[in-house]
Amino acid sequence: MISGCTGKGSIYSGxxxxxxTGIESAKELEFIYEYRGHTDNWASSYYVYQKKDSEYHITRLFLKYxxxxxxxxxxxxxxxxxxGAATGSGMLEEAAGPSVIYNLGSSGGNGTIPEQDSAVKMHVEWNGGTEDFELEPVL
Structure with missing residues (x-):
């Protein structure tokens, strides 16, 4: 699901x-909303997008240690x-692995989507640590 590299300078690299894959080129998209946020331990990106000539939008959420x-x-x-739109939660039984990037899934539908200038609230628990942070819109 993840391809390419944007360099080592960005905490959002990857x-x-x-x-x-699927949203690297905006030519086929009607719109894409992007939200980002980070703490000292985590960076996260949330995307909402819709392809041209489609009535369904897609959301994707990523978390990077x-x-x-x-x-x-x-x-x-x-x-x-x-x-005013989506909520979700989940658990990864075994977080350890060769990658520190976690694809937390995608969903789709034709229901309500977040406003482009709104925030996404994120909560993460791991190894006894807990962090809450907001993903702000990238406008």
């Missing part, structure tokens, strides 16, 4: 829209909510 210590191991829990 989870930017040009890195993601950027902390200075060893990548999380064991259980990783997350929850997110958007203003």
């Amino acid at each position: 989870i930017e829209k040009q890195d993601l 950027i902390g200075g210590e060893t990548a999380p191991s064991g259980e990783l829990q997350y929850a997110y909510s958007t203003e």
Whole structure:
């Protein structure tokens, strides 16, 4: 699902829209809303987009560990909510692996989507740590 590289300078490297298969080129899209946020340990990107001539939108959520210590191991829990639209949560039983980028899934439909200038609230729990942060719109 993830391809390409944008360089080592960005904490969002690997989870930017040009890195993601299916949305790296905006030519085929009616619109794309992008939200980003980070803490000392996590960077996250949330995308809402719709292809031209489609009545359905797609959402995708990514989480990247950027902390200075060893990548999380064991259980990783997350929850997110958007203003007036989507909410979701989940758990990864075994967070350890060769990548520190977690594809938290995608969904689609023709229901309500978040406003382009709204925020996405993110909650992450791992290895006894907990962080809450907001993803702001990239306008």
